[in-house]
Amino acid sequence: MMTKFARNSALALPLLLGIGMAAAAATSGMANSPAATVQCGVTTTTNNGMLTLAGTILSPRALSGSYTVAVQSKSNGGSSNLSQGGAFTVAANQSTTIGIMMLNADARYTVNFQITVDGKTQPCDDTLPIVR
Helix, strand or coil: CCEEEEECCCCCCCECCCCCCCCCEECCCHHHCCCCCCEEEEEEEEECCEEEEEEEEECCCCEEEEEEEEEEEEECCEEEEEEEEEEEEECCCCEEEEEEEEEECCCCEEEEEEEEECCEEEECCEECCCCC
């Protein structure tokens, strides 16, 4: 089962700027806490009229797996479906971005994000705080 995040507003003209395996890893206050399970979700930031959606994973142990993320967007001018997926590897206790998509900041959209690790699929239904 895939988890859905929704945001409603006026326009939906998505622009895919980044694809796949962004290797940038950042630490945060969350990285220092002893998490019992893998946390995954979507972080969002807005800058210069663009909304960035980033699939993010935080794990208490190093792990590898695969991910899928899909964004559906609709507006009066039409609709768009964007998707990404692939393999990932994350280090222990480091928040890691594994997929990035950008939309107009006022876009109406739905995000489906999930990961598969050790043959088990996990929906990423957490809305994560901005992790730097």
